Amino acid sequence: MVSMISQLAQGFVLTAEVFALTLIFAMPLGMIIAFGRMSKNVILRTFVKAYISIMRGTPLMLQILVVYFGPFYVFDIKMGTGYRFPAVIIAFVINYAAYFAEIYRAGIESIPLGQYEAAEVLGYSKSQTFFKIILPQVIKRVLPPVTNETITLVKDTSLAFTISLAEMFTVAKQIGAAQTSIMPLMAAGVFYYVFNLLVATVMEFIEKKLSYYR
């Protein structure tokens, strides 16, 4: 029992890494993609739209497999097992950035035009307007959907089992199969749940912090 927990905990470290790295890269990347999606350049906009459509329209599990096996099947490049972790991160980041981009776009487009016009008449530059006036309001508005995505991400990390990355879910499945017991999976479930409880609490705290204005 104790050894099972400690093995799961080791797997959990990897789970947490996938979670954190995905957020760190996908959140800013999503902003860049959102700008591409709203670009006046038709080619860029169409390209980004197609990218988002594919990312949202195909299973993340499939995307992980494509990123992991793609280099070998398409380009005949052998990446070795060391590529597992980077492959998972790449797949998660490009997938989640697409979702974040759409959330950001909705947030940015929900800010009334009057805010931009007021800023323009007051002499703010374009970048001052975005960073001082628009972005803070966007952050407040997108927080609830971003919380949703973040919670989904915690659970989605388990998809890394597809390419046998030794994160918590993969470990739980292996122990469960070896011991013919459901307990490791139940214990993993508790890990996920507690982690998400923590995520939700942190996000709720940030939301409260931002509730000083409407």
Add this chain to the structure above:
Amino acid sequence: MKLLEINHLRKNFGELAVLKDISLSVEEGEVVSIIGPSGSGKSTLLRCATMLETMDGGDLVYMGETAAAGDPCIYAPKKQLKKIKKCFGLVFQSFHLFPHYTVMKNIIDAPVSVEKVSKKEAQERALKLLKQLGLEDKADSYPHQLSGGQQQRVSIARALALQPKILFFDEPTSALDPELTIEVLKVIKELAKEHMTMIIVTHEMQFAKEVSDRIIFMEQGVIQEQGTPEEIFASENSRVREFIGKMNT
């Protein structure tokens, strides 16, 4: 001294000619009201003058500095426009205060981060303005905690903090109930007494009559008539009489 000069302004939205050959000049210290039915182009004129809309043709000159000229219209380089934009301020119908900033920050942020005024000086100026507008106890409030009338007064303070030469108002009381309208109009009247140059688009006829040096009546994209309040209110023009008559009943 002429602060603003507009010559032969023309503006289309697609096929629709919204402004047709508008010419208008405003002297320092003058208070000009623009009245007229909805869709007459009053707000578009204001938006062209404040460069929120681009003109299709005509000249726009602030204090001798040309912002745009010709037909089709060619605008001055960005740098010069930026300088010219400091001449004027604009008060919107629905305030457009920044909701995440306190009243104080709403007023001082543009002077500090755009004009590079020291924070201390900007705050002193802001406090003076707040006192003048009867809002001295609201400096630390957020816009959503204020009434519409208070929000509009804050937005007037925000515009005044940049010390514009001309202040434009785009239907400043249309989003307010009658009681709040009075408190905002009072503030504008005070500014008129101090000879602030103002151009006001409004539906408040009595107010326009009291506060203006000149009233402009617009309809269908042209200036139908302009003159002193006495002249306009005694106009022979049947459309002007009809409009004013309707608004007064």
